[in-house]
Amino acid sequence: MRTPAQVSLKSPKVLYQFFEVRVDREESQWPEMHKRKRQWVTYAQAAAALATRPELLDALNRSSLKRS
Incomplete structure (x- = not known):
C-alpha cells in the first residue's frame, strides 16, 4: 500500500482487476x-x-509468471 505521504484525500479511489492470459500470437x-x-x-x-x-x-508477485 502507499504511504500516507503518497495519498491525499483528493486521490481518486481505484479498484484494480488483473487477469493472466496466454498469448498465442x-x-x-x-x-x-x-x-x-x-x-x-x-x-x-x-x-x-x-x-x-x-x-x-503485489499483484505481479502473486502471478504465475516465471521469475527467471
Whole structure:
C-alpha cells in the first residue's frame, strides 16, 4: 500500500482487476492501439517498473509468471 505521504484525500479511489492470459500470437493492430502502449518485459523489468507501486507489485508477485 502507499504511504500516507503518497495519498491525499483528493486521490481518486481505484479498484484494480488483473487477469493472466496466454498469448498465442501478437497482432500488429488491435482495437485500443491508439489508447494503450504494448510493451513486453521480463519479470525483473516489470518488478523494477512497479517498485514505487507496491499494490501493483503485489499483484505481479502473486502471478504465475516465471521469475527467471
